[in-house]
Amino acid sequence: MGIAERKEKQKLEIRKMILDASMKLFVEEGFNHVSIRKIAELIEYSPTTVYLYFKDKDEIFFNLHDIGFKMLLEANQNLGSIRNPLIRLHKMGENYLNFGMKNPEYYNLMFIAREPMKTLQNCDWENGDVALGLLKATIQECMDKGYLAKNDAHLVSLSVWSHVHGLVALAIRERMEKFVPQKEMLLRVMMESLNWLVNSIDISGKDRPAKTV
Amino acid sequence: MGIAERKEKQKLEIRKMILDASMKLFVEEGFNHVSIRKIAELIEYSPTTVYLYFKDKDEIFFNLHDIGFKMLLEANQNLGSIRNPLIRLHKMGENYLNFGMKNPEYYNLMFIAREPMKTLQNCDWENGDVALGLLKATIQECMDKGYLAKNDAHLVSLSVWSHVHGLVALAIRERMEKFVPQKEMLLRVMMESLNWLVNSIDISGKDRPAKTV
DNA sequence: TTTGGAATATTTACAGTGTTAACTAAATTT
DNA sequence: AAATTTAGTTAACACTGTAAATATTCCAAA
Numbered sequence A, B: 001m002g003i004a005e006r007k008e009k010q011k012l013e014i015r016k017m018i019l020d021a022s023m024k025l026f027v028e029e030g031f032n033h034v035s036i037r038k039i040a041e042l043i044e045y046s047p048t049t050v051y052l053y054f055k056d057k058d059e060i061f062f063n064l065h066d067i068g069f070k071m072l073l074e075a076n077q078n079l080g081s082i083r084n085p086l087i088r089l090h091k092m093g094e095n096y097l098n099f100g101m102k103n104p105e106y107y108n109l110m111f112i113a114r115e116p117m118k119t120l121q122n123c124d125w126e127n128g129d130v131a132l133g134l135l136k137a138t139i140q141e142c143m144d145k146g147y148l149a150k151n152d153a154h155l156v157s158l159s160v161w162s163h164v165h166g167l168v169a170l171a172i173r174e175r176m177e178k179f180v181p182q183k184e185m186l187l188r189v190m191m192e193s194l195n196w197l198v199n200s201i202d203i204s205g206k207d208r209p210a211k212t213v
Numbered sequence C: 001t002t003t004g005g006a007a008t009a010t011t012t013a014c015a016g017t018g019t020t021a022a023c024t025a026a027a028t029t030t
Numbered sequence D: 001a002a003a004t005t006t007a008g009t010t011a012a013c014a015c016t017g018t019a020a021a022t023a024t025t026c027c028a029a030a
Helices: A002-028 A037-041 A049-055 A057-079 A086-103 A104-112 A113-122 A125-146 A154-174 A183-199 B001-030 B036-043 B048-054 B057-079 B086-103 B106-112 B113-122 B128-146 B153-172 B184-202
Strands: none
Touching: A002 A057, A002 A104, A002 B001, A037 A049, A037 A183, A049 A086, A057 A086, A057 A104, A057 A125, A057 B048, A086 A125, A086 A154, A086 A183, A086 B153, A104 A154, A104 B113, A125 A154, A154 A183, A154 B113, A154 B184, B001 B036, B001 B048, B001 B106, B001 B184, B036 B048, B057 B086, B057 B113, B057 B128, B057 B184, B086 B106, B086 B113, B086 B128, B086 B153, B086 B184, B106 B113, B106 B153, B128 B153, B153 B184
């Protein structure tokens, strides 16, 4: 069945063309300026052809958001060598902040925009799970080894995630300008905030564990 | 010049009509479904009349976002009686989480959407400042009275804010569904996360202060 | 009271959006 | 060679924000 295979390949190729074009538009011009017509122009097809490969615009965004997650996971490849789980947690946070500030449009799609979630509905958010699973495992390890006060790892993961997400979300939506007027300082301040959090929850250097909540 | 006064009043009245109509639309149908034409229809004027009272759509959103801040400040009226600054901080966080979950569309406008910030540009974000000033003052008081480790109050404010913002932002953009499947549990889990944070940073019950960062 | 000009509002229009239905041309199967 | 499936296009619908030109209303001075 060489011919059916080739067709399949061609189909995937056009799908990829569409995603590449969308990505180019949305990284260069931002989320709001990506339109089906512009995508079509870039790939030199008619606008309606796009609908032969994707159900609607949201489905395109969903696929891009997925690519974003792969990028984030890749950025976390530098964690394997870190033995101390608290330092690893810290580094994970740094990776997260770096990723968000370097790829605000991807970050938007992954964690802020409503659009990709419509396509997702009750299905998987698979890559989201992987990323957050990694966080949870690290935090569990921190608790097991006495770096963090024993607590519900689920809750603490959510908390740490919320913290770094809050930093990135406020920063890229320009809500920190009053707090941090100079843009070139932003990332540094965010790193300091992460630092503050990790130091606040670290109980390894203290005489007695923090009271359990 | 009673007549000029009356004119001024009429002008403000129509402005208010526009804002009321926008608010109605955007609370009932959500941010994305507010259009100039629908606003115009509601107030029974032609679409372009709106532009005589507001520069553009963003300016309308800016005004609504401002109303949101007033609501949030009002929700914080219950803080005055709380003497203990750490408990006050905790309550502020609870108010914040409650506000966000009860008024997701306002919250969006105040802290997530890009639109109102365009109108703002380098100007004030006055009400934003007031709200955050309140947070900073409380945190400073916590440090002065030994509830929190002495540190840059600015940084800690930003951190606490980021934490609660992260919770609300993830929740209303449906990124917590994997972590907290049941919607009716959401607010409770968020409250627990806040609780975890406050307990983690509280040093008042410990023998020695946490190491300074 | 009439007239002129300012303020207010509307009509029309432009350039764009996502998406659907109807149609055509090419490729594949029968 | 004829029939059928597939791939792609054109035209159209129902929207969007907004600007320019036009019409209407209102008020003050002549």
